[in-house]
Amino acid sequence: MISREIVQKFKKIVGKDNVLADKSELLVYECDGLTFHKAAPEAIVFVHSAQQVAEIVKVAHNEGIPFLARGAGTGLSGGCMPVEGGIIIEMSRMKRILEVNLEDRYVVVEPGVINLELSKAVNKFGYYYAPDPSSQMACTIGGNIAENAGGPHCLKYGMTTNHVLALEIVLPNGDLMHLGSPTADYPSYDLVGLFVGSEGTFGVVTKAWLRLTRLPQQIKTMLAAFHSMLDATDTTSDIIAAGVIPAALEIIDQVTIQTVEASVYAAGYPKEAAAVLLIEVDGLKAGMDELAEKMATICRRHRAFEIRTARDDKERDQLWAGRKKAFGAAGRLNANLYLADTVVPRTKLSEVLGKVYDIAAQYSLTVANVFHAGDGNLHPVFVYNGKDKEETERMLKACEEILKVSVEAGGVISGEHGVGFEKKEFMELIFTPIDLTVMQKVKDVFNPQGLCNPGKVFPMRKSCGETSVLDKIKQKGYDFFPV
Amino acid sequence: MTTIDGLEPRDTFSPTTIQELSECLAQAEREGNAITPVGGGTKLAWGNIPSRVDYVVRTEHFNRILDYEPADLTVSVESGCRFSTLQKVLREHGQFLPIDPPYSEQATIGGVVACNASGPLRFRYGPVRDMVIGMKVVHASGEVSKAGGRVVKNVSGYDLCKLYTGSYGTLGIIAEVNFKLQPMPESEKTGVVCFAALSEALEGVRKILNSQLTPSAMELVDPEALTVINRELRTELVGFALFLRFSGLSQAIRWEISEITDHLFTESRIVIFDDDTHQTAWNILVDFDKYVERGNKNRVVLKFSVPFHKMAEFFESTREMAKTLSYVTFNMAHVGNGIVYSYLTGDPMDERIKEKFVLALKQVRERTARSGGSAVVQAAPPPIKRVVDVWGFDRGELRLMKAIKEKLDPKHILNPGRFVDRI
Numbered sequence: 001m002i003s004r005e006i007v008q009k010f011k012k013i014v015g016k017d018n019v020l021a022d023k024s025e026l027l028v029y030e031c032d033g034l035t036f037h038k039a040a041p042e043a044i045v046f047v048h049s050a051q052q053v054a055e056i057v058k059v060a061h062n063e064g065i066p067f068l069a070r071g072a073g074t075g076l077s078g079g080c081m082p083v084e085g086g087i088i089i090e091m092s093r094m095k096r097i098l099e100v101n102l103e104d105r106y107v108v109v110e111p112g113v114i115n116l117e118l119s120k121a122v123n124k125f126g127y128y129y130a131p132d133p134s135s136q137m138a139c140t141i142g143g144n145i146a147e148n149a150g151g152p153h154c155l156k157y158g159m160t161t162n163h164v165l166a167l168e169i170v171l172p173n174g175d176l177m178h179l180g181s182p183t184a185d186y187p188s189y190d191l192v193g194l195f196v197g198s199e200g201t202f203g204v205v206t207k208a209w210l211r212l213t214r215l216p217q218q219i220k221t222m223l224a225a226f227h228s229m230l231d232a233t234d235t236t237s238d239i240i241a242a243g244v245i246p247a248a249l250e251i252i253d254q255v256t257i258q259t260v261e262a263s264v265y266a267a268g269y270p271k272e273a274a275a276v277l278l279i280e281v282d283g284l285k286a287g288m289d290e291l292a293e294k295m296a297t298i299c300r301r302h303r304a305f306e307i308r309t310a311r312d313d314k315e316r317d318q319l320w321a322g323r324k325k326a327f328g329a330a331g332r333l334n335a336n337l338y339l340a341d342t343v344v345p346r347t348k349l350s351e352v353l354g355k356v357y358d359i360a361a362q363y364s365l366t367v368a369n370v371f372h373a374g375d376g377n378l379h380p381v382f383v384y385n386g387k388d389k390e391e392t393e394r395m396l397k398a399c400e401e402i403l404k405v406s407v408e409a410g411g412v413i414s415g416e417h418g419v420g421f422e423k424k425e426f427m428e429l430i431f432t433p434i435d436l437t438v439m440q441k442v443k444d445v446f447n448p449q450g451l452c453n454p455g456k457v458f459p460m461r462k463s464c465g466e467t468s469v470l471d472k473i474k475q476k477g478y479d480f481f482p483v
Numbered sequence: 484m485t486t487i488d489g490l491e492p493r494d495t496f497s498p499t500t501i502q503e504l505s506e507c508l509a510q511a512e513r514e515g516n517a518i519t520p521v522g523g524g525t526k527l528a529w530g531n532i533p534s535r536v537d538y539v540v541r542t543e544h545f546n547r548i549l550d551y552e553p554a555d556l557t558v559s560v561e562s563g564c565r566f567s568t569l570q571k572v573l574r575e576h577g578q579f580l581p582i583d584p585p586y587s588e589q590a591t592i593g594g595v596v597a598c599n600a601s602g603p604l605r606f607r608y609g610p611v612r613d614m615v616i617g618m619k620v621v622h623a624s625g626e627v628s629k630a631g632g633r634v635v636k637n638v639s640g641y642d643l644c645k646l647y648t649g650s651y652g653t654l655g656i657i658a659e660v661n662f663k664l665q666p667m668p669e670s671e672k673t674g675v676v677c678f679a680a681l682s683e684a685l686e687g688v689r690k691i692l693n694s695q696l697t698p699s700a701m702e703l704v705d706p707e708a709l710t711v712i713n714r715e716l717r718t719e720l721v722g723f724a725l726f727l728r729f730s731g732l733s734q735a736i737r738w739e740i741s742e743i744t745d746h747l748f749t750e751s752r753i754v755i756f757d758d759d760t761h762q763t764a765w766n767i768l769v770d771f772d773k774y775v776e777r778g779n780k781n782r783v784v785l786k787f788s789v790p791f792h793k794m795a796e797f798f799e800s801t802r803e804m805a806k807t808l809s810y811v812t813f814n815m816a817h818v819g820n821g822i823v824y825s826y827l828t829g830d831p832m833d834e835r836i837k838e839k840f841v842l843a844l845k846q847v848r849e850r851t852a853r854s855g856g857s858a859v860v861q862a863a864p865p866p867i868k869r870v871v872d873v874w875g876f877d878r879g880e881l882r883l884m885k886a887i888k889e890k891l892d893p894k895h896i897l898n899p900g901r902f903v904d905r906i
Contacts, residue, residue: 103689103790103791103792104790104792104821105692126693147638148642150636150638154636158609158613159638161642161645162609162613177879177880178878178879181788181855181856181857182790182855183788183790183854183855183856183857184610184788184820184821184822185599185601185649185788185822185857185859186788186857187857187874187875187876188876188878188880188881188884189650189654189884189902190645190648190649190650191880191883191884193612193642193645193646193648194642194643194645194646196642196645197638197641197642198641214695214697237554240554243577243666245556245665245666283697283731283735284695284697284731284735284738285738286735286738286739287732287733287738290734291732343632343634343636343637345552345555345557345633346554346556347552347555372636375634375635375636376634376635377636410633410634411632411633411634412632412634412637412639413639414637414639415634415636415637415638416636417638418638419638419640423639427640430632430639431629431640432628432629434627434628435629435630436640438622438626438630438643438891439641439643441890441891442641442646442887442890443641444890445883445887445890457641
């Protein structure tokens with residue numbers, strides 16, 4: 001337990017109103033968007049500057065207290081769940097946009113800036129920040145960097161890692177350090193690229209230089225509805241094969257369509273459709289109509305029974321709302337949701353998706369699929385009742401099977417949500433002990449004591465020097481299978 | 484036998500399998516012998532002079548395309564495969580790897596990735612590191628590990644591909660690389676806009692950046708460099724020439740060309756290249772060093788990476804530098820990315836010129852550092868490299884870099900001395 005003296009030290013650094021150490025106040029910090037696992041922190045420290053982060057981390061480092069940084073807590077792999085207790089450094093108050101440099105097309109921001117707010121702030125200049133995770137209305141840049149967040153439009157524009165130019169970080173020993181530069185080809189190992197996606201285990205981001213992207217001259221968003229899922233996935237393959245990389249290519253399945261349409265997020269998707277394909281193309285106006293027609297022809301060839309193009313921004317937003325709020329709408333189906341995030345080669349999409357439905361049927365579960373079809377990134381959502389222990393176990397087994405069939409098809413266990421706490425035991429499905437040892441060596445360079453976000457990414461027995469978190473959880477009596 | 488910056492290796496190995504490569508490295512580590520990996524040998528003049536070269540390990544037998552499923556838009560290829568061979572196969576399927584490295588005929592995949600050798604196309608597609616989705620690497624210990632995977636989107640585990648890309652063979656030998664690919668554009672054309680002065684040219688670039696135009700590459704060529712290009716292309720371009728590469732739908736390109744001719748640059752001389760001339764022009768721009776090298780064995784290639792608003796200053800400073808040395812300078816820039824390449828040529832450097840060069844480099848580096856950028860000696864004859872650190876990098880993160888090197892190559896057998904701070 002953190003002593004009163006240490007809490008006093010924290011209060012001295014950030015002010016007494018910026019430390020929460022009362023048990024009742026800590027409850028909301030027990031988990032992130034993955035509500036399945038929970039563990040309570042011992043204190044929350046709200047920071048307002050890089051200097052404060054450095055000082056807090058230094059105290060934690062000297063006292064041997066586990067710590068992790070948390071933004072909006074929208075992550076879906078338990079990345080900011082404090083599995084070993086310790087403190088959470090709350091970053092959301094570091095939310096200033098420090099510089100907008102249009103000439104060099106980058107911004108400098110603090111990590112607590114909300115993803116969508118950043119785009120809004122630069123839209124008036126004709127720019128935006130391209131990575132758009134579905135939680136972009138809430139999630140923060142710091143979390144995006146830690147997880148290497150994706151989103152529907154990374155099909156064309158790449159993930160977070162392709163848009164981070166430089167970082168200011170606090171290392172797990174409390175040292176403040178710059179990585180990289182907003183100028184090109186900085187002569188060093190690509191530590192920025194290494195840091196992005198390190199899931200909060202290499203240190204805390206305190207400032208980020210991010211690339212801005214020019215708003216496209218025109219955007220066309222189309223909906224194509226199919227009577228069979230196979231037709232929809234075949235359409236996506238054919239679009240890619242036709243030499244077009246749309247800005248986004250998303251599939252929404254029947255369960256989701258019906259759920260969304262019955263909810264406040266109703267997007268006007270045809271209810272009788274087995275699958276809806278959202279196609280977005282962007283770029284220059286010249287040739288765009290022809291390009292859209294080309295897409296439509298491919299859809300028709302695969303028996304699309306309805307093709308609709310958004311006529312204005314409002315219609316476009318409506319089409320997207322169904323996709324982006326699908327997860328929220330699925331909450332209507334049952335008490336709890338569990339979302340998987342595997343990626344398979346594009347050519348294996350239909351096959352693996354078929355297996356996902358088979359697995360759900362085999363385990364008598366309801367599964368909804370809303371996914372980034374263009375990338376081969378599947379998002380099966382299981383709806384289950386968490387109070388039902390037996391159903392919960394079945395659901396977990398089904399998820400494990402999905403990971404396995406994805407890996408067997410040449411895929412991976414996470415496309416954009418991260419390994420975090422949730423999937424660490426499955427790392428061995430894709431990595432050998434040597435692969436993991438190399439990763440561990442690199443982690444040890446940044447985080448030799450293992451105090452920075454412990455219990456993540458690595459399977460338990462591979463994580464040298466860290467005692468079993470599961471054991472600790474048992475000892476501490478954490479609510480491991482919560483509602 | 485290949486010499487490395489004038490150093491003669493004791494032996495050369497050309498392993499034929501990963502197993503052999505692994506044994507080769509394990510043995511070298513046991514003996515404490517240093518290894519320099521060599522692919523096509525096109526970039527051996529890059530980087531610092533290695534502190535030791537005991538063995539050269541050639542990847543020439545690692546030349547297979549392992550897995551290419553066009554519908555996946557990904558490819559898995561061995562590191563010794565020639566870049567040009569891979570592109571040819573991809574083109575047959577209407578796809579390509581959107582990288583345009585120098586010496587692309589001889590260069591191998593491993594060398595391109597290890598040196599992060601991006602070209603002008605990075606303006607649209609990003610540098611090499613943005614295309615790499617997976618890797619197999621043989622470590623100094625002989626152990627083989629993989630990073631990333633075969634899919635285009637992946638956050639399973641740390642992204643070690645980023646670490647190896649651009650690490651100049653100092654952390655491991657790349658055996659296989661997986662890339663994500665792009666469909667070939669429907670059509671391509673080049674528009675060259677000629678400006679009388681550098682300031683006008685940069686203002687022109689600014690106009691393009693603020694317009695809706697979406698060139699895939701933008702290369703700014705100064706009058707001296709333009710003479711070489713005119714000679715090779717048999718053109719009569721003048722002044723500061725801005726080469727704009729347009730790639731995409733035919734209709735869109737027509738619109739883009741009309742934008743530059745009818746709206747943006749009505750006062751400037753504009754030449755449009757299509758088909759063969761377009762392709763040849765970019766081949767020359769990308770391989771410019773080859774053309775400079777032909778007439779000038781004594782060349783120093785400097786690479787400045789600076790913020791856009793500093794570009795004029797660094798174009799100017801290379802001219803000053805050349806003047807001090809009584810050298811000629813050819814400058815060209817990946818202007819949309821803030822990169823200026825300066826090719827300095829002249830008499831062999833005697834002690835006096837060398838001294839002047841060292842001083843001039845120090846001064847220009849102080850200026851690039853202030854602007855947050857860098858000045859790298861991309862290529863130079865060994866006598867120069869003996870007296871300068873080609874990277875000029877001394878920031879705080881060196882501590883992390885050295886610790887990484889220590890973990891992955893504790894006996895310092897992989898290209899020791901080659902990379903920053905002679906790591």
